[in-house]
Amino acid sequence: MIELDPSVRDFLTESAENLDQLDRDFVALEQAPGDHARLGSVFRTIHTIKGTCGFFGFSKLEGLTHVGENLLSRLRDGELTLTTESTTALLHMVDAVREMLAHIEHTGTEGAGDYSPLVARLSDLCGQSQSAVTQLLDSAAVLAGLEQPTENTCAADTAALFSALKQLAGDGSPTGELVQRADAPAASAPAASAPAASAPAASATRATPVRSDQSGARTSGSTYTAGPALSSDSSEGNVRVGIALLDRLMTLVGELVLARNQILQAPLVRKDTTLARTTQRLNLITTELQEGVMKTRMQPIATVCGRFVRVVRDLSAQCGKQVRLEMEGQDTELDRTLVEAIKDPLTHVIRNAIDHGIEAPHVRTAAGKAPEGRLLLRAFHESGQVNIDISDDGGGIDPVRVRDKALERGLIDPAAAARMSERDLIQLVFLPGFSTAEKVSNISGRGVGMDVVRTNIEKIGGTVELTSRQGAGTSLRIKIPLTLAIIPALVVTASGERYCIPQVNLLELVRLNGDGARRRIETVHSAPVYRLRDRLLPLVDLGQKLHRRASLGARDEVNIVVLQADQRPFGLVVDGVNDTEEIVVKPLAKPLKSVPVFAGATIMGDGRVSLILDVLGLAKEASVLSAGREPHPGTLSKGDGKSGGQMCHLLLAGAGGRRVAIPLDCVSRLEELPVSGIENADGQEVIQYRGRIMPLIRLGEVLGCPTAAHPDELQVVVYTARGRSVGLVVDVVHDIAEVALELTAPGRRSGVLGSGVVQGRVTDLLDLPEIVRLAVPEMAEVGAA
Amino acid sequence: MSTTHANSERGQLCTFVLAGHAFGVPVGRVQEVIRHQAMTQVPLAPPIARGLINLRGQIVTALDLRVPLELPPAAPGALPMNVVVRTGGDLVSLLVDEIGDVIEVTADRFEPPPETLTGPARELIRGAFKLDDRLLLILDTDKVIGP
Numbered sequence: 001m002i003e004l005d006p007s008v009r010d011f012l013t014e015s016a017e018n019l020d021q022l023d024r025d026f027v028a029l030e031q032a033p034g035d036h037a038r039l040g041s042v043f044r045t046i047h048t049i050k051g052t053c054g055f056f057g058f059s060k061l062e063g064l065t066h067v068g069e070n071l072l073s074r075l076r077d078g079e080l081t082l083t084t085e086s087t088t089a090l091l092h093m094v095d096a097v098r099e100m101l102a103h104i105e106h107t108g109t110e111g112a113g114d115y116s117p118l119v120a121r122l123s124d125l126c127g128q129s130q131s132a133v134t135q136l137l138d139s140a141a142v143l144a145g146l147e148q149p150t151e152n153t154c155a156a157d158t159a160a161l162f163s164a165l166k167q168l169a170g171d172g173s174p175t176g177e178l179v180q181r182a183d184a185p186a187a188s189a190p191a192a193s194a195p196a197a198s199a200p201a202a203s204a205t206r207a208t209p210v211r212s213d214q215s216g217a218r219t220s221g222s223t224y225t226a227g228p229a230l231s232s233d234s235s236e237g238n239v240r241v242g243i244a245l246l247d248r249l250m251t252l253v254g255e256l257v258l259a260r261n262q263i264l265q266a267p268l269v270r271k272d273t274t275l276a277r278t279t280q281r282l283n284l285i286t287t288e289l290q291e292g293v294m295k296t297r298m299q300p301i302a303t304v305c306g307r308f309v310r311v312v313r314d315l316s317a318q319c320g321k322q323v324r325l326e327m328e329g330q331d332t333e334l335d336r337t338l339v340e341a342i343k344d345p346l347t348h349v350i351r352n353a354i355d356h357g358i359e360a361p362h363v364r365t366a367a368g369k370a371p372e373g374r375l376l377l378r379a380f381h382e383s384g385q386v387n388i389d390i391s392d393d394g395g396g397i398d399p400v401r402v403r404d405k406a407l408e409r410g411l412i413d414p415a416a417a418a419r420m421s422e423r424d425l426i427q428l429v430f431l432p433g434f435s436t437a438e439k440v441s442n443i444s445g446r447g448v449g450m451d452v453v454r455t456n457i458e459k460i461g462g463t464v465e466l467t468s469r470q471g472a473g474t475s476l477r478i479k480i481p482l483t484l485a486i487i488p489a490l491v492v493t494a495s496g497e498r499y500c501i502p503q504v505n506l507l508e509l510v511r512l513n514g515d516g517a518r519r520r521i522e523t524v525h526s527a528p529v530y531r532l533r534d535r536l537l538p539l540v541d542l543g544q545k546l547h548r549r550a551s552l553g554a555r556d557e558v559n560i561v562v563l564q565a566d567q568r569p570f571g572l573v574v575d576g577v578n579d580t581e582e583i584v585v586k587p588l589a590k591p592l593k594s595v596p597v598f599a600g601a602t603i604m605g606d607g608r609v610s611l612i613l614d615v616l617g618l619a620k621e622a623s624v625l626s627a628g629r630e631p632h633p634g635t636l637s638k639g640d641g642k643s644g645g646q647m648c649h650l651l652l653a654g655a656g657g658r659r660v661a662i663p664l665d666c667v668s669r670l671e672e673l674p675v676s677g678i679e680n681a682d683g684q685e686v687i688q689y690r691g692r693i694m695p696l697i698r699l700g701e702v703l704g705c706p707t708a709a710h711p712d713e714l715q716v717v718v719y720t721a722r723g724r725s726v727g728l729v730v731d732v733v734h735d736i737a738e739v740a741l742e743l744t745a746p747g748r749r750s751g752v753l754g755s756g757v758v759q760g761r762v763t764d765l766l767d768l769p770e771i772v773r774l775a776v777p778e779m780a781e782v783g784a785a
Numbered sequence: 786m787s788t789t790h791a792n793s794e795r796g797q798l799c800t801f802v803l804a805g806h807a808f809g810v811p812v813g814r815v816q817e818v819i820r821h822q823a824m825t826q827v828p829l830a831p832p833i834a835r836g837l838i839n840l841r842g843q844i845v846t847a848l849d850l851r852v853p854l855e856l857p858p859a860a861p862g863a864l865p866m867n868v869v870v871r872t873g874g875d876l877v878s879l880l881v882d883e884i885g886d887v888i889e890v891t892a893d894r895f896e897p898p899p900e901t902l903t904g905p906a907r908e909l910i911r912g913a914f915k916l917d918d919r920l921l922l923i924l925d926t927d928k929v930i931g932p
Contacts, residue, residue, distance in 0.1 A: 254842075259842070546829060586844045589876070590873070591830070592831075595830050598827065601825075603842060609825040609838065609839050
């Protein structure tokens with residue numbers, strides 16, 4: 001990249017943004033060719049580019065935008081209507097401009113590209129109504145000729161008329177400014193002037209209306225600019241800030257967070273109240289600052305999705321399909337780096353949807369669908385993540401075809417294929433080297449698509465879920481974190497070292513004590529497993545994996561961190577589970593990038609460096625994931641998610657003889673605690689938990705039907721609010737499910753929000769704050785949280 | 786950039802000792818020299834990467850040059866010093882036995898390595914400055930972290 005004049009750089013940045021907007025505008029215009037406001041804005045954008053490159057001496061760029069501007073001015077004045085042909089030509093012009101701008105950015109010149117065919121095409125399109133304009137000009141000439149002998153004032157009026165007509169013809173460059181401001185009136189001007197020209201008799205009175213029309217054009221021109229001026233008004237409160245500066249700020253805030261974490265530990269040691277108060281404030285300010293700086297890096301997802309308007313238009317035309325792109329939640333924001341990272345995967349998915357998903361119009365009509373396919377792009381926030389749904393109403397994925405293809409390519413063996421459900425078969429499209437396209441098109445179907453999509457999304461800590469109904473369409477849900485810079489992570493220890501596990505990968509924690517630790521870890525031949533709610537959970541010993549320590553021996557305490565990689569759960573055995581912390585992710589330097597099990601490093605509160613585990617890499621390293629194996633249904637079982645309600649994660653448990661659901665957001669931990677640990681404090685059952693006294697609430701009693709508890713162990717759901725924890729004793733923990741819960745019956749008892757059907761069973765949704773308030777009134781302020 | 790530095794008329798080198806050999810890196814490349822720091826080891830890492838150091842909020846990878854240079858291991862219990870250098874976009878620390886002076890050298894005393902120097906060390910050693918009492922080997926810090 002070369003050194004550019006700062007003003008040229010500004011021009012490039014501004015133009016790049018404008019060009020993206022143009023893409024969207026043109027496609028929108030194609031749908032609504034009569035949208036004058038939009039045409040006006042398109043015209044202005046091109047005009048600005050043209051003007052600026054003239055100023056900088058980019059003559060080729062100027063020449064191209066000039067013909068484009070001519071065509072646009074005709075379109076805007078209503079002399080031409082926007083056809084697909086002219087849209088395509090104009091879009092090509094946008095591409096060419098972009099190409100030249102890129103060239104300018106890299107080399108400082110416009111490059112050697114030959115755009116004369118495009119210029120000729122644009123001129124041709126422009127010339128189609130040339131005759132009409134010439135006619136208009138001719139009549140103006142006639143008018144001028146007639147007026148020659150009359151008074152000077154009349155002649156002046158005619159001159160005004162003449163120049164007005166010239167402007168309308170689009171070549172009145174000296175007054176071009178006026179025309180481009182006076183959008184709507186300029187379009188109406190020909191209508192007013194045409195009858196004027198057709199009746200050349202009463203010259204003086206005729207010239208006047210045209211003139212007043214022109215002055216009208218001037219005034220209404222200014223009122224018109226007031227519309228778009230809104231945006232420029234609002235931009236007055238904005239400052240353009242370089243991304244490098246924002247990144248630097250982010251790094252600094254990251255360091256501040258680390259320093260804060262270190263300082264927060266000081267009052268604990270010193271017992272100094274002033275210090276404690278100050279650190280508390282420092283804590284709050286840092287958190288707010290961190291949020292603020294994070295926000296500056298946020299970009300609406302529209303910056304990526306906006307491009308797809310163009311992609312969809314071009315692709316559907318290329319494939320001979322009709323596709324309507326609908327977008328929702330375009331203002332959903334996520335970190336700038338992530339916006340960049342999802343661009344390619346999303347483009348892949350959209351290409352796939354158009355090329356493979358949506359059928360040709362005749363096929364659709366034959367299937368009883370509208371000839372126009374629908375592609376929905378929906379983005380929304382959910383539990384600290386961004387979800388992006390891409391769904392089409394196309395043919396869906398044929399599981400049989402997928403199976404045959406996978407067998408043909410030797411990706412799975414026949415025995416495995418026979419065992420797989422339809423849902424599992426569909427997931428095979430994620431295997432590397434899979435492609436079902438009958439013929440490889442240049443759009444998609446090189447057999448890298450979905451595999452790469454998934455890898456890229458997982459690289460940024462996201463997940464991809466594919467659902468498809470044959471004949472009805474395919475839907476892909478991409479979940480990605482809001483940001484990568486600062487993430488919540490669970491800190492664990494293994495062989496004396498601390499490691500951080502990103503919270504997104506975490507499903508639950510299981511702690512086995514005493515006898516349980518010895519009995520409940522079983523082996524399938526040499527592979528250790530644990531029965532987690534009647535499913536065998538493969539276990540990976542972190543200490544053994546990383547430090548080649550002796551394998552899982554008999555221990556008094558076993559901590560299993562249940563993680564999810566690639567929709568497959570596995571248990572990571574660690575020596576100790578510390579707390580969750582907000583950590584600042586720092587990338588690893590070159591020689592360490594090749595280590596697959598680490599995603600980065602961070603600095604802990606005590607100043608030591610800790611490594612962040614890459615759960616996916618770890619799973620691959622430990623052979624939890626191996627290609628060709630049928631995907632595990634997963635502990636995150638999918639509920640009857642089609643009911644349309646808001647999807648949420650629920651912990652399903654049994655208490656007091658019924659099934660209850662607790663929103664997972666409320667649950668901080670699940671514990672198995674010994675019954676012998678129960679003590680009494682002021683008439684309240686409590687248990688010592690992580691160095692504090694935790695009140696216990698027996699859910700069965702609260703719900704009105706106490707049940708005999710397990711003689712040795714308590715199943716405890718730990719609920720934490722405002723730093724205080726309460727243990728909810730349940731009979732059994734069934735599952736964690738993602739469901740769209742619709743409460744069909746209202747709750748009749750306080751503490752129960754209502755009842756609904758989850759996984760085919762009637763389940764009560766609990767109101768935890770209310771239950772805590774009822775059972776432990778002194779924690780009312782916690783309940784109010 | 787570093788090449789021109791070494792070949793320019795005069796240049797300053799930060800010197801250090803590693804397993805009895807004197808080495809130098811251009812001063813412009815060195816951010817700072819610090820004494821022994823606590824390190825976090827990185828399991829499964831290539832042997833050259835000895836661990837991670839927290840340098841005022843930045844994470845620095847500590848590199849043991851004995852590995853690529855095929856030098857005998859350090860005495861047990863020895864606490865290496867850190868020469869923190871910038872390579873590419875990363876900060877790395879070269880673990881050394883002893884820190885020497887910053888010396889001024891002239892290009893006419895530089896010679897490329899002899900043909901007989903082979904193996905991985907040849908990649909890392911750009912040449913030697915002929916000092917009065919010894920040879921000062923010049924390290925190519927960009928090559929140290931690998932391709």
